[in-house]
Amino acid sequence: xARVKLDNYVVPAAPRLGFRGWLRWIWRQVTSxxxxxxxxxxxxxxxxxxxxxxxxxxxxxxxxxFVADNPFxxxxxxxxxxxxVFGSAWFTAIYLLLFASLIGCIAPRAxxxxxxxxxxxxxxxxxxARYEGAGPETADVTVDDALARARAALRPxxxxxxxxxxxxxxxxxxxxxxxxLAAETGHVRELGNLVFHASxxxxxxxxxxxxxxxxxxxxxxxxxxxxxNAVAAYDTFSSGSLFDPADLDPFTLRLDSLDAEFSDTxxxxxxxxxVTFTEPGRDAAAEEISVNHPLESGDAKIYLQGNGxxxxxxxxxxxxxxxxxxxxxxxxxxxxxxxxxVIKAPDVTTGEQLGFKATLYPTFLEGxxxxxxxxxxxxxxxxEMLAYTGDLGLDEGVPQNVYRLDESRxxxxxxxxGQPVTLRLALGETVELPDGLGTVSFDSLPxxxxxxxxxxxxxxxxxxxxxxxxxxxxxxxxxSRRKVWLVATSEDGTTxxxxxxxxxxxxxxxxxxxxxxxxxxxxRAPAPGAEEREDA
Amino acid sequence: xxxxxxxxxxxxxxxxxxYAIAMVAHAIRLARVADDKAAxxxxxxxxxxxxxxxxxHGLPVAEAPVASSxxxxxxxxxxxxxxxxxxxxxxxxxGLLARGLDAGHVPWSNMYEYTISGSFFAVVAYLxxxxxxxxxxxxxxxxxxxxxxxxxxxxxxxxxxxxxxxxLQSYWLVIHVSIATIVTGIFAVSFIATVxxxxxxxxxxxxxxxxxxxxxxxxxxxxxxLEALSFRLNAVGFVLWTFTVMAGAxxxxxxxxxxxxxxxxxxxSFVIWVLYAAYLHARTTQGWAGRRSAWLAIAGFTALIMNxxxxxxxxxxxxxxxxS
Ligand code: HEM
Numbered sequence: 001x002a003r004v005k006l007d008n009y010v011v012p013a014a015p016r017l018g019f020r021g022w023l024r025w026i027w028r029q030v031t032s033x034x035x036x037x038x039x040x041x042x043x044x045x046x047x048x049x050x051x052x053x054x055x056x057x058x059x060x061x062x063x064x065x066f067v068a069d070n071p072f073x074x075x076x077x078x079x080x081x082x083x084x085v086f087g088s089a090w091f092t093a094i095y096l097l098l099f100a101s102l103i104g105c106i107a108p109r110a111x112x113x114x115x116x117x118x119x120x121x122x123x124x125x126x127x128x129a130r131y132e133g134a135g136p137e138t139a140d141v142t143v144d145d146a147l148a149r150a151r152a153a154l155r156p157x158x159x160x161x162x163x164x165x166x167x168x169x170x171x172x173x174x175x176x177x178x179x180x181l182a183a184e185t186g187h188v189r190e191l192g193n194l195v196f197h198a199s200x201x202x203x204x205x206x207x208x209x210x211x212x213x214x215x216x217x218x219x220x221x222x223x224x225x226x227x228x229n230a231v232a233a234y235d236t237f238s239s240g241s242l243f244d245p246a247d248l249d250p251f252t253l254r255l256d257s258l259d260a261e262f263s264d265t266x267x268x269x270x271x272x273x274x275v276t277f278t279e280p281g282r283d284a285a286a287e288e289i290s291v292n293h294p295l296e297s298g299d300a301k302i303y304l305q306g307n308g309x310x311x312x313x314x315x316x317x318x319x320x321x322x323x324x325x326x327x328x329x330x331x332x333x334x335x336x337x338x339x340x341x342v343i344k345a346p347d348v349t350t351g352e353q354l355g356f357k358a359t360l361y362p363t364f365l366e367g368x369x370x371x372x373x374x375x376x377x378x379x380x381x382x383x384e385m386l387a388y389t390g391d392l393g394l395d396e397g398v399p400q401n402v403y404r405l406d407e408s409r410x411x412x413x414x415x416x417x418g419q420p421v422t423l424r425l426a427l428g429e430t431v432e433l434p435d436g437l438g439t440v441s442f443d444s445l446p447x448x449x450x451x452x453x454x455x456x457x458x459x460x461x462x463x464x465x466x467x468x469x470x471x472x473x474x475x476x477x478x479x480s481r482r483k484v485w486l487v488a489t490s491e492d493g494t495t496x497x498x499x500x501x502x503x504x505x506x507x508x509x510x511x512x513x514x515x516x517x518x519x520x521x522x523x524r525a526p527a528p529g530a531e532e533r534e535d536a
Numbered sequence: 537x538x539x540x541x542x543x544x545x546x547x548x549x550x551x552x553x554x555y556a557i558a559m560v561a562h563a564i565r566l567a568r569v570a571d572d573k574a575a576x577x578x579x580x581x582x583x584x585x586x587x588x589x590x591x592x593h594g595l596p597v598a599e600a601p602v603a604s605s606x607x608x609x610x611x612x613x614x615x616x617x618x619x620x621x622x623x624x625x626x627x628x629x630x631g632l633l634a635r636g637l638d639a640g641h642v643p644w645s646n647m648y649e650y651t652i653s654g655s656f657f658a659v660v661a662y663l664x665x666x667x668x669x670x671x672x673x674x675x676x677x678x679x680x681x682x683x684x685x686x687x688x689x690x691x692x693x694x695x696x697x698x699x700x701x702x703x704l705q706s707y708w709l710v711i712h713v714s715i716a717t718i719v720t721g722i723f724a725v726s727f728i729a730t731v732x733x734x735x736x737x738x739x740x741x742x743x744x745x746x747x748x749x750x751x752x753x754x755x756x757x758x759x760x761x762l763e764a765l766s767f768r769l770n771a772v773g774f775v776l777w778t779f780t781v782m783a784g785a786x787x788x789x790x791x792x793x794x795x796x797x798x799x800x801x802x803x804x805s806f807v808i809w810v811l812y813a814a815y816l817h818a819r820t821t822q823g824w825a826g827r828r829s830a831w832l833a834i835a836g837f838t839a840l841i842m843n844x845x846x847x848x849x850x851x852x853x854x855x856x857x858x859x860s
Contacts (some may be wrong), residue, residue: 040814041832044807045838052804057800086798112608118810120768125719204776263699291702292791303793307689454793462795477771506764508669 027104036105041097046094050085053077056466057084060122099204106197113190121168124485128500131485136513139522143495144490144521146521147171153520154183163191164188166486172532178489185482185516190228192475202465206408210458215239215248217453222327223446229453249298251279256286258307258447266336266375273304273449289451294456299455306450308332309360311383312443317436318436319347328362329448331403336361337372337376341386342405353392355405358385364426371508381427383442413437482510484517491493497521540638541697545690547631548652552686554624555659555679561617564677568610569755586616599806606761618676623678625659628686632656639697644713647848648693650720654732654844655685657721665725669797671765673756678726708787719776720840726769727837730830733762763826767819774812781805800851804843811836 047308054062063083067074081088139146148186167183174180217234221227229252231245239245261269272290279297282321287295294301310327317323323345330341343356361373364382371384390410394400412420413434423431423440454459468516484502499518503510512526517527632653636643643649662678664670700709707717737759739745745753756762784805785795798800815836 034816034824035816037814037824039592040810040817044810044814047807047810049801050798051847055798267699268702269699269707292706292708294790294793301793303791305793427649432835452793459789459795463786466785470775470778470782474775477775505760508769 014107024161024523032101033105036098039094042094043098044439046085046091049082050091053082053085055084056174057087068399071199096205099479099518100496101381102197103201106194109190110194110198113194115189116190117187120170121182121184122184123170123172124487127470128437128487128498130487131500131502132511132514133498133500134518135522137518137522138494139488139495141523145178145491146488146495146497147179147486148522149523150181150517150521151183154484161472169467176489178487181484181486181488183484189476189479192472192477192479194472196469196472196476199469200466203462203469206458206465210240210456210462212240213244213458214456215243216455218305218450219447220329220450221255221308222329222448223255223258225327228252228367234453243263249279249300251277251297252453253277253302258449260307260376260447261477262376271304271307273307273451278423285530287293289449290502298332298451299457301455303452304449305452307447308450309362309378309381309445310448311341311360311381311445312382313343313356313358314357314441314443315343315354315438317345317354317438318351321348321349323348323354324436325443327446327448328358329402330358332376332509334373335376336373338373340403342403344392344394344402344405346392349438349439351392352389354433355388355390355392355410356440357386357388357405358383378427378445381442381445383425385423385425385440387412387423387433387437387440389437411535416479420478480507480509482507482513484510486517486521538638539706540634541748544631544634545694547634548629548686548690548787551628551631551809552683552690554620554627555683558617558620558624558692559679559683561613561620562672562679563752564612565613566673566676566752566755568605568613570752571725572610573754576749580858593776602711617672621675621679622657622663624682625663628652628656628659629684641700641773642710642714642769642851644717645709646695647844648689648695648699650713650717650844651685651689651693654720654724655682655689657684657718658724659721661721661725662717663771673732674725677731678725681724681728703791706787706791708783708790712783715783717777719773719780720844721767721771722776723837723840726766726773728835729762729769730833730837731757732756732841733766734827734830734834735859736762759826763830766830766833769838770812774809774816777805777809777812780810788804800847801843804839806848808836808839808843813838 012442036506054066056063067078067083070077081090085091096512109256130154141149151169151171155169157165165188167185168187169180169181169183171181173376215238217231217237219227219234227233227248229248231248256274259270259272259274261271263269263418270290272288275287275289275295276284277287277295278289278295285487289302289304291304294303304463306328310329312325312327314325315323323425324343324347328341328343330339332339337360339360341358341360343358345354345356361371361380361382361384362377363375363379365374365380366374368423371382388405388407388410393406393422400406415434421434425431425442427442427445430439432439436451480503482501484499484501486497488497497518499521501510501514516526577799626787632643635649635652642795659677659682659807660675662671665674670674708709732753735745735750736753736756739750740759772804784802788797811832815829815832818824818832821829
């Protein structure tokens, strides 16, 4: 690539580029191989912070924590896109430029390749001395027959299939009476390269299309309960900008049971949700959803993403009336499913509202200094909780986190010594709150499944583009680019054939290809091992 | 501990010892071949300059097989190197097989297992290559790498067999991770060829590399031939890596409900892919072919190793079971 002087006013003789000239110059730079290379390197470099720093889309909680912990760097990195690298302006700029470069590069090459395919290949060079050679050898047939045999060997199949799999061949009768055969292969390689690069563009388009139309939602369903597919029913829901909520198929999914198997040491072995799945207008069907085996429904797939316990708790107030009763979703905090949850009982008939911060130990064990769960199975489930009274803060209409207790207007329930009271309940037990505030019971311990529903209409397109990418790449890297030449002359009635071949340095099989053509021309068997080495 | 895991560890330990012996034998052979070449050269200088046949045309012809050079000491070292490498690979394979039978699943589900299988595939790639042409000059590097990997695996990374967590219970574990592990082996062999290429190139053009300390480099092929060899390996590796990334995306779609989420492991797989793509472009870009593109291949392999080590151990992501 020529070095271009930006300031060509200093050279009076140099023609000024003008606006269109500059545009053309910029375009040529953008589509040059060197710029493509630099953009690729930039792309690799720009990705790395995305694996080192916490990222909003991947882990919002960790990112929030990071910003809070680093008052200087946090907001600065956030503002410059380092906490959402793959959505940042600079990352986008790099890959869009790269793809502009890619399109600018392959479109003219595709055109060139098309023309090239319709043009005859170059004739045999005058002198073959510069190349790896073979012969001279004598043949027992005429000059023309010898080269016809070589042509058949280089291109065994006729017609279009032959053009794809074999060499392109031309045979010329030269002025000096000799006959020259030129054979070339490499058009398949170039085709593969073009398919590869074009498919990369297709991958990008498919991804963009998917981003616009995709949707995903998360819902937690307790054993024995049902979920109906609608945006409002999800705990969280996100979708692409062109997604239409009316597209949701209003199925219902009932979680009949959730099987969770663990080894003796508490390692997870298998999770499976047994569900009853009812699509509108269809009979209910029993289905299984497990990790790696989502349930498909139309465009959408339903994944089992997590599980845990949702103990059923009943809270009675001072008057003995039920203030709260139902399953409460607890979130597992460790591998033994020590889980935490919050119970809010705003609907008391008398007195103040009640709130509880609770920890569930599925297999409870009390040691000298601490309590713990020693296995994720519910062998000895115990809930410990702290009770609070006061105002839960639910009446302001501000949505609250169901896993958090807003303690600002609550006070812990204390014993006579002023210490917060820890209540401990085994499964089936009821305990009384101090001061006649009421009772709490731990009635049963169902599990829940955390389901993820996702639809992405681009997937079949994406897969197609990916397969084409791979096929194009393999063709482009493994198909060879070779030239083979044979020149046959008649010396005193005897046919004498000389040959030569050319290929890029890494192609060690070209000698064998030449040997095969030569052997065919002179009518002998190829040297042993030639076939094997040819595609080596 | 049971019989199978004892067998596995013993076989892998035996393989480590054999590889170490093979590495020394390979290194000795290289030094001897270089000595013989130097001796032959000075002998030729003393003799009257005879019109040696010019190298055939422009094409690189396979170097004369160095193993068959007349030096008997080199031949002896080559024989030992060959036998110990092969026996090491057999024991290595037995160790892997026993590990797989013991665990009841393919032996590539945690770092210990990746390391023992990745180094196995590196040695196998070398042996397969060796059947096609003489690449004994790679032997010292390959067996050296295998010795270090196996040694580290057995001492630092060792984990008793365990059941597969639900996320890994999928045939994609066989498809995706096996290809990833095989690619690592291929890229490792190519990496050694690339390092040799840069060293040989340095010796040919830089006086600081001229001393006897690097004389063994005379026994390896020319930089251009090494470049051609590592390109072929990298090309195979790149296609398989592309497949690995795609298979991973399909698996992620099945297991996690998204085909790509820029999880640290995915980020690094992408970085590796882009670096090798840059390498392939650099080979055909003026001013980048040769040394600079070789450095890109080295950067690609470094990122690959990062992905198997640092990313597994220190970065939080969905792939974290890999570190256990
Ligand atoms: C998304 C960006 C790109 C990627 C991932 C990519 C990847 C690759 C890969 C893997 C190869 C080697 C396989 C083959 O020969 O087909 C290759 C070759 C090639 N690429 Fe790209 N490429 C990209 C952009 C570009 C651009 C922008 C250009 C034009 C400037 C370009 C021009 C070429 C050419 C000419 C070759 C053939 C080199 C040869 O003769 O072996 N590529 N590309």
